[in-house]
Structure formats: structure tokens, C-alpha cells
Amino acid sequence: MRIAVFGAGGYTGKLVLAELNRRDIDTVLVGRDAGRLAEAASRAGLGTVPSAAIRQAAAEDHTVLAQAFRDCSAVINCAGPFVLSGEAVVRAALAAGCHYVDISGEQHHLDRTFAEFAGPAEQAGLTVVPGTNDDGLPSDLLAHVVAERVAPVRELVIGLDVVSGGAMPSRGTLRSGLENIDSFTTGGLGYEEGRWHADVAVRCTGLTFPGGAGSTPVAKFPLPAIVTVPRHVKARRVEGVANAQLVVSLAGLTPAVLDAVPEGPPADSRRNARWIIVVEATGEDGRHARGVIHGTDMQGTTALIAVESARRLVADGAPAGVLAPSQAYSPADFLRFLGEHGAQWSIDGPGATVRG
Structure with missing residues (x-):
């Protein structure tokens, strides 16, 4: 190989x-x-x-x-x-x-x-x-297994939070963000009734993230999983959101910010940073399922x-x-792999609770 x-x-x-x-x-x-x-x-x-x-x-x-x-x-x-x-x-x-x-x-x-x-x-x-x-693949895998609990799915919400722990994104990540700044200011694509388009207004305004104190305000965010998940999950609606503070900070990205950051955070700062993904699915019959996956070191996880x-x-x-x-890939098997390498995940809803 x-x-x-x-x-x-x-x-x-x-x-x-x-x-x-x-x-x-x-x-x-x-x-x-x-x-x-x-x-x-x-x-x-x-x-x-x-x-x-x-x-x-x-x-x-x-x-x-x-x-x-x-x-x-x-x-x-x-x-x-x-x-x-x-x-x-x-x-x-x-x-x-x-x-x-x-x-x-x-x-x-x-x-x-x-x-x-x-x-x-x-x-x-x-x-x-x-x-x-660290965002796109775990959220896609988690969305698949959560959606299976309540299929067919009426609505799927995928949420992201980042606890920086003092670690900044790499300069390359910020450069990509600046090149795609329109997505961050508008919230990017949503999926509804069989098509992707930018004018899907999110309905979710708050999510409970692990380690948070109650519901965290969220806003529309251009998550990559919005492009991938509807290709394997039959759902009427898929929306992506993130911690509203994170959305505001990235929407305010400028060339001056890019010039001021180093190439990337040192290893000790990366280990203090946490990424958190929450997926909530509602079936056509009203049943609910929820999945969570979180870990540290966003760049190392990538x-x-x-x-x-x-x-x-x-x-x-x-x-x-x-x-x-x-x-x-097998979603369950890849999730187990991530669990063996430091990520923690769980799925709750109809059926037995699963943790990894």
C-alpha cells in the first residue's frame, strides 16, 4: 500500500x-x-x-x-x-x-x-x-445510525460545538473559511424535500451539548454532512447548526485575522480543544433518537x-x-474505531442505548 x-x-x-x-x-x-x-x-x-x-x-x-x-x-x-x-x-x-x-x-x-x-x-x-x-466523517456516520432508529425520518438536525481550550484553527483552515465566507455569513446549504438549497431556514434554535449547562443557542451553519447525509438517509429535512457564538466568530473572519495567526496550534493546545457533534432525529411517526460524539485534538483527529x-x-x-x-465504510465499525482512538459516542432512542 x-x-x-x-x-x-x-x-x-x-x-x-x-x-x-x-x-x-x-x-x-x-x-x-x-x-x-x-x-x-x-x-x-x-x-x-x-x-x-x-x-x-x-x-x-x-x-x-x-x-x-x-x-x-x-x-x-x-x-x-x-x-x-x-x-x-x-x-x-x-x-x-x-x-x-x-x-x-x-x-x-x-x-x-x-x-x-x-x-x-x-x-x-x-x-x-x-x-x-474531524467534523464531516463523524457527523455523517452518527447521522446514519441515529436515523436508523426512527426511519423514515421527518427531520434530522446535526449540531456542532467547539471548545477551543486556547487552540486556534490552523491557518489553512482559516484560509479555507475566508474563501468560503459567503457560506458562513448565510449558513450555507440546507436540505428539504429532495433538494439542497441555501434558503432553508433552520427551525432548531437550541441544542444540549455534553458538558454544557442546559440548552445552547445555535444558528445555521454550513456543515459538510448536509451535503453527504441525504445521500444515504431518507429524510424530508436535514439542517446543520452550530453554537451561535462559533457562528458569529467565523462569520467575522477577515484577512487581518488570517495574517495574525500562526501556522497551527501546538500539540498541548490541541489536546485541550474539544469537538462535539450532536445528531437529533425525528421520525415520521414522532419517535425521537439522539446521538452524541465528542473528542479532543481536532487537527490530530482529522x-x-x-x-x-x-x-x-x-x-x-x-x-x-x-x-x-x-x-x-460501515458506519458502526468506523464509529468503534474512533472510540478506540479517544472519541466518546452514544446513541439513545428506540431500542437499546449504545455507547462507544
């Missing part, structure tokens, strides 16, 4: 390299700057890597990029903003015969990936799974998820095409 990391020189790219190294998976580093890639390999604990494992290529040079991926089984794309270059990397991965995952949380990128590459990926016999990060997602595509296989996480 050989996995290529595009954008390996970035903050999260280095964490992905370290996770691949921890698992002893053969790795190829791809990016614009060969010197930066070599430095990233050293900082990620790979030591001195063979020159053949460092390949210089830019997203806009399709031929060179496809050649850089040529002998790899899968590509992990860590280079945002994905609305600018994500399609080019997917196209090069398919041309090289590679499965593809990325760490994007950008709704527009996910939506375009499904629209543009479903046919080409299926024809190539390859699998594309965008949005394999690296863990991206590597495991790519590894499973290569080792276990999945249907060809562009897939949501719950279509590519």
Missing part, C-alpha cells in the same frame, strides 16, 4: 504524514515546493526520505500531478482552499488510477465533487470520499480519520463513485 499526500507541507499535512509513519504505510509527499516537503518529512518523524518519495507538482499542472500520483493506491488531499484546487486534484487522482479522500469541510467543494466526478469515478472503478475530517479512510479504501474496497462516508 502506498498513499500520496498532496499538500504534505501544510500544518495538517504534516500530521497526516506522522500518522502514516506511525502505521508504517509507504508514503509519497506531493506539493509545489520540494524543499518544504523534505522539511515536512523530517518534522513528521519520517527522517530522510528517498528522493523518489518527494514529488514536486502543482494542482494546475494536470499531467505532472497525475504523474506524481502514478504508482500510489490512494491520494489524501490536504491542500485547501478546496474550492480553488480540489477538483484538479480529484481529476489527477482518477487519471493516475488512485482512490481519493480529502479533509475538506467546504460545502461547495463537496457538492461539486459529487456533481462532477460521480460518473468518471464509477467508470474508472475508483472511490472518491470527500470530507474525511489526520487519524483521513489516513484510516484512505487505508480502508485500499485494504477493504468500496463501491466505485463519489460516496459519503457512510456509503464507503
